[in-house]
Amino acid sequence: MSASPLVAGLELGGTKCVAILATGPDDIRARQTVPTTDPATTLAALEAALDDWHFDAIGVASFGPLDLDPASPAFGSISRTTKAGWTGTDLVQRLGARYHRPLAIQTDVIGAALAEARWGAARGLSSHCYITIGTGVGVGLISGGQPIQGAAHGEAGHMRVTRAKDDGFAGWCPFHGDCIEGLISGPALALRFGRAAHDLPDDGPEWDMFVHDLAGLLHNLVVVAAPERLAIGGGVMAARERLFPRLRAKLAASIGGYGSLSSYAQELERRLGPPGLGTLAGPMGAIAMGLDALAA
Known part of the structure; x- marks a missing residue:
């Protein structure tokens, strides 16, 4: 095998899916984006791209929830999800049977x-x-270089946070109502406002609520794990990177000078920001998984 194996990566998102052929971010050979519709249509379109490529492994980074228990008969399938029609979709068995290449799967984050x-x-x-x-x-939380996962992968996006005063929005999430996904995801913002x-004005009061809610999530992550770095990507924040100074200020105020986190709060300029890979972070997540499959 060559020193730089080629990986076919599949990044499955709630709005769009990406098939990418690469060895890494500096060597992308092909890329195709398809809309996320029903599983049969979406996966067939992605497979049409892969069928024309030569590759050494497959990496899948998918929206979830996913069954990631290797002992489970449903390993590699999508569990109950907010994405209509995708519950029970078995990604690993389908792709493994079609391509017979080393394959690894993880959540997109x-x-x-x-x-x-x-x-x-x-x-x-x-x-x-x-x-x-x-x-x-x-x-996606990493500690000791490894993903944090217990009996199932974490779902911190469904964490509940303290609501802003006079904010009576019931939330968009069909499972939890006003969890953080139910408050600040793209569909939640559209319903809420x-x-x-992308149509909201940069200086609109809507972003005050967004910053308040997101800072609540960040506060909880920091007091639980104090990650050395917090990167925020995705379509909503990629278009609103100007919010990072406000988020840093809100998070620092929330930490409130507490204990060992007081110095952490003073370092948010370098600790909290966009991903270094920018919008490539998601697709490269699938490539990273394929490389992990080859190393296993």
């Missing part, structure tokens, strides 16, 4: 976090976090 550690702003760090805010909200996030 863990994949992006591992890509950030391999190529991005988290290189050399033992603990870090990647948050995506788009069709949903996901959190009556128009899509």
